[in-house]
Amino acid sequence: MTGVDIIGVGLSRFGRQPGVSGRAMAVDSIAAALADAGLAWKDIQAAYGGSDSSGLADTLVSDLGMTGIPFTNVKNGCATGGSALVAGYNAIRAGSADTVLVVGFDKHPRGSFDPMPMDWGLPEEIGHAGLMVTTQFFGAKIQRYMYDHGISTGTLGLVPEKSSYNGSLNPNAWRRDRLTPDQVLSSAMVSDPLTQYMFCSPGEGAAAVVLSRRGRDLSQGVIPVHVAGAVSSSRTYGTFEVFSPWLPPGDLTSVSTRTASKAFEMAGIGPEDVQVAQLQDTDSGAEIMHMAECGFCVDGEQEKLLAERHTWINGKLPVNTDGGCLANGEPIGASGLRQIHEIVTQLRGRGGARQVPGNPRVGFTHVYGAPGVSACTVLEA
Numbered sequence: 168m169t170g171v172d173i174i175g176v177g178l179s180r181f182g183r184q185p186g187v188s189g190r191a192m193a194v195d196s197i198a199a200a201l202a203d204a205g206l207a208w209k210d211i212q213a214a215y216g217g218s219d220s221s222g223l224a225d226t227l228v229s230d231l232g233m234t235g236i237p238f239t240n241v242k243n244g245c246a247t248g249g250s251a252l253v254a255g256y257n258a259i260r261a262g263s264a265d266t267v268l269v270v271g272f273d274k275h276p277r278g279s280f281d282p283m284p285m286d287w288g289l290p291e292e293i294g295h296a297g298l299m300v301t302t303q304f305f306g307a308k309i310q311r312y313m314y315d316h317g318i319s320t321g322t323l324g325l326v327p328e329k330s331s332y333n334g335s336l337n338p339n340a341w342r343r344d345r346l347t348p349d350q351v352l353s354s355a356m357v358s359d360p361l362t363q364y365m366f367c368s369p370g371e372g373a374a375a376v377v378l379s380r381r382g383r384d385l386s387q388g389v390i391p392v393h394v395a396g397a398v399s400s401s402r403t404y405g406t407f408e409v410f411s412p413w414l415p416p417g418d419l420t421s422v423s424t425r426t427a428s429k430a431f432e433m434a435g436i437g438p439e440d441v442q443v444a445q446l447q448d449t450d451s452g453a454e455i456m457h458m459a460e461c462g463f464c465v466d467g468e469q470e471k472l473l474a475e476r477h478t479w480i481n482g483k484l485p486v487n488t489d490g491g492c493l494a495n496g497e498p499i500g501a502s503g504l505r506q507i508h509e510i511v512t513q514l515r516g517r518g519g520a521r522q523v524p525g526n527p528r529v530g531f532t533h534v535y536g537a538p539g540v541s542a543c544t545v546l547e548a
Contacts, residue, residue, distance in 0.1 A: 270375040
């Protein structure tokens with residue numbers, strides 16, 4: 168099938184931006200991605216985009232230009248951006264377009280998300296019992312994982328320490344103040360064992376990516392990054408996912424494991440070949456579990472890897488070099504494409520103060536969305 172390259176990326180600033188709409192952030196990120204690709208909106212042959220709370224992506228043509236292209240809306244929870252990219256990738260591989268734009272954006276109000284049970288195929292009683300509060304599922308899942316695999320509470324504090332450091336080096340990040348493990352561990356308890364500073368916050372931001380058929384003539388100065396693999400999947404029986412009101416007996420399955428494995432198989436490489444990674448880090452525990460679920464270590468090995476700082480920028484496998492969701496917040500539609508933007512930046516050697524040393528050539532992205540959807544990519548310089 169046709170190969171696919173990323174030829175342009177664009178990113179808005181993340182965090183609270185009073186007076187700036189999610190749509191405006193989206194338009195700005197698209198303009199940046201098109202400029203990076205050396206293209207104009209009229210050159211785009213198809214588009215995919217998503218937002219959870221800032222409107223329909225296809226209506227952006229009112230600002231961009233009504234060129235008549237197919238523009239498909241995508242909504243897949245926190246996996247929206249990654250899923251939109253997979254859709255655009257598959258469109259080019261199938262031969263239906265040579266140049267595709269993908270965009271994700273959101274502007275969430277302050278406070279926690281407020282999902283309604285009926286929207287997720289669940290009875291209203293689930294909400295009355297408080298079981299639609301996502302933080303408690305994250306707490307319950309990591310609590311079980313810590314018990315099963317010997318992860319200490321102290322290790323939970325090491326993830327925000329690293330992420331806040333990386334965020335301090337990222338001019339687009341929302342949270343730019345560094346945190347110590349003691350500050351993280353002593354912050355207010357939210358859902359045992361997860362404290363306030365172990366969670367990301369619903370936020371604001373936009374990101375856009377321009378995809379192109381590999382081998383297409385490019386504008387001067389454009390540095391393409393190859394999409395070696397891109398896969399999205401839904402959950403199978405036996406998963407412990409957000410909003411699940413019960414847990415089946417036996418070994419658990421993981422949508423992230425299945426999706427990452429398929430992406431690596433498509434790329435013809437393994438996790439050991441990855442030199443920089445972006446992993447869903449809705450909370451500290453999520454990043455820890457996703458390290459193993461995506462194949463970068465065995466269960467329980469995170470205790471040693473984090474203590475020895477192997478996931479820091481200068482470590483063996485830098486993770487979330489832009490600060491991840493913990494530093495950037497979680498504008499649902501944008502997060503997956505923010506990850507793509509960061510890996511492309513790293514593979515192009517343009518990371519500045521947060522650049523991974525040694526000229527990384529292979530990157531990986533992973534998003535996870537409720538109630539059990541994942542999208543993963545393998546990118547190569």
